[in-house]
Amino acid sequence: MKTINKLFLPLLLTFTTLSAVDKSYSFIGIQTDYSKIRQNNVQSFGLKYGQQSHNYRTSLSYGYATQHDFSYQKLMLQMDTGIFKRAFKKLPFKPYIGISLGVMEEKDKTLSKKDRGYLYGVNTGIAFIANDSLDFDLGYRYLKTHKLENIDEINNINLSMHYFY
Numbered sequence: 001m002k003t004i005n006k007l008f009l010p011l012l013l014t015f016t017t018l019s020a021v022d023k024s025y026s027f028i029g030i031q032t033d034y035s036k037i038r039q040n041n042v043q044s045f046g047l048k049y050g051q052q053s054h055n056y057r058t059s060l061s062y063g064y065a066t067q068h069d070f071s072y073q074k075l076m077l078q079m080d081t082g083i084f085k086r087a088f089k090k091l092p093f094k095p096y097i098g099i100s101l102g103v104m105e106e107k108d109k110t111l112s113k114k115d116r117g118y119l120y121g122v123n124t125g126i127a128f129i130a131n132d133s134l135d136f137d138l139g140y141r142y143l144k145t146h147k148l149e150n151i152d153e154i155n156n157i158n159l160s161m162h163y164f165y
Helices: 002-021
Strands: 024-035 040-052 056-067 070-082 093-106 113-129 135-145 153-164
Touching: 024 056, 040 070, 040 153, 070 113, 093 135, 113 153
Parallel strands: none
Antiparallel strands: 024 040, 024 153, 040 056, 056 070, 070 093, 093 113, 113 135, 135 153
8 A cells, every 4th residue: 555655646746736737627437448468358347537637637547347257456547648739629539648557456266366566558549529528538558567467468448438527
């Protein structure tokens, strides 16, 4: 827990400070993703909370998945920023690039074993702005792991829907 606090609290403070400079909007959302974990394709479902400003978007998400004899849950902190803003200024599509940090727990039912570790990586994608209250996000995330015995990396395609309030 101390390591998690060392990772998340300074980053959360930094991201909050960055978004405080610009007017920000809160959002909640749902997400699903397909991850390649240990040569298996796994679908997870989750919830998201975040802040969106003109320049940055930060979010905290929780995801859960189960497949055959194992299940996993992860908590991710993600920060991204828009790219090619001038080219997409008048379009409802907004490409982005960012970083992701998180923790993950895997449970193997056949061995009655839990494995916990950290995730870090990069993400990119495109958001479709439906209106002032709703957007859809299709993204790719590449994650490396630390302290997980059987998982070295995760390739992840995700789809999110955000409601701004």
